[in-house]
Amino acid sequence: MxxxxxxxxxxxxxxxxxxxxxxxxxxxxxxxxxxxxxxxxxxxxxxxxxxxxxxxxxxxxxxxxxxxxxxxxxxxxxxxxxxxxxxxxxxxxxxxxxxxxxxxxxxxxxxxxxxxxxxxENSPLDRILQQAQPGDDWKMGAGHTVKYRYEVNESSEVKKFLTTTTTNTVGTVTNTESSVPFVAGNIFYDAGTLYKNTVTDEDGTPVTQFQNGRGQVVLIRRSDGIQNTDTYYVYNEYGQQAFAIPPKAVQQIEQNNNTVTQNILNELCYQYRYDGQGRQVEKRLPGKDDWEFIVYDAADRPVLTQDPNLKSQGLWMLTKYDSFGRIAYTGLLAGGSRAGMQAQIGNQVVSEAQIATGFNKNGLMVYYTNAFFSNFQRFLPFTIMTFIQEIPRNFPLLKSLTSM
Incomplete structure (x- = not known):
């Protein structure tokens, strides 16, 4: 039928x-x-x-x-x-x-x-040299096209920030810690070692991107015709992005005899650390008082996150997933260090299933299991709104494959 x-x-x-x-x-x-x-x-x-x-x-x-x-x-x-x-x-x-x-x-x-x-261009690469938009004012030859230029870097054109990376191990949990030398220096990439691609918009404003042999962006340079505005991306020995250095930080480094200080890093730069599996587990944003932490389950999903405010309270933001990998609900959990929490759930897949009975937390009925971190303190406010809007009290349970 x-x-x-x-x-x-x-x-x-x-x-x-x-x-x-x-x-x-x-x-x-x-x-x-x-x-x-x-x-x-x-x-x-x-x-x-x-x-x-x-x-x-x-x-x-x-x-x-x-x-x-x-x-x-x-x-x-x-x-x-x-x-x-x-x-x-x-x-x-x-x-x-x-x-x-x-x-x-x-x-x-x-x-x-x-x-x-x-x-x-007339080559097997088929790279775009110029692009025009519809309309007489934007056609080819009218002076308002987007232009593309493909080159390599020159000597003394792009600064080279060298890193030193150490690995810290607590039990079975590891993380990288990268640093740049706090000494005066002025090292540049050798000529011809970076791809230099420039895009000039319809108003004649160029943006130049420099990439290394791995395809990683090491510098984005914008120019107003008078001065350059540079944003550097620094990678550690493992090819992981360890720092992002915005224009104001670059300016202060140059004014400081090309010396990178810890104060410049903490106040103006983005800093990242990784575990042995290449996952970003710590990051520090410009002006933040401390690091932020991320803990993953065995499915490589971020389950616990902690910013400086939560750290001062000894709390973690908990995210639980359903069987399809979607966020089921979030809450606050009391916990210890990142290494300790990672060791606790690193070999587990944090997944909760829909059930008809559910459980009650802070006066809210939630129709999921509560198998992992069942002692979490409370739901986050936006989670409550999500449940009110999306999860009816008597939702139909999914049929098992054997009953279909």
Missing amino acids: KNIMILGLLFTATVGYAQSTSENYIQSGTCLNGDCSKKTEIITYFDGLGRAKQIVNVKATATGKDLVTPVVYDGAGRQTKDILPVPVSSLNAAIHTGIVNENSANSYYGVANAYAEKEI
């Missing part, structure tokens, strides 16, 4: 529109209501090479017209123009044979370039 119903639905969908049967196409639809009486239909027609050549949004306008977007390619098979869609009288999903390039769009919008255009 199910097969007959499915075939019937397919037959109805087929006869509802008159797709061009002489063309290769893919039809997709999205139901806008429960019975699918309102829906969107998109037909993509393909050429003999399997490339899209026309996209038809069937009766997509308020007046029931098709929105037709032609797709064109250059001699190397690259799509260098993204043409704006044109509203035309509907052909019930059939291909519009008269719309094959930008001419119809140019005529409808009254401009010479009703399309975004890319200038691509």
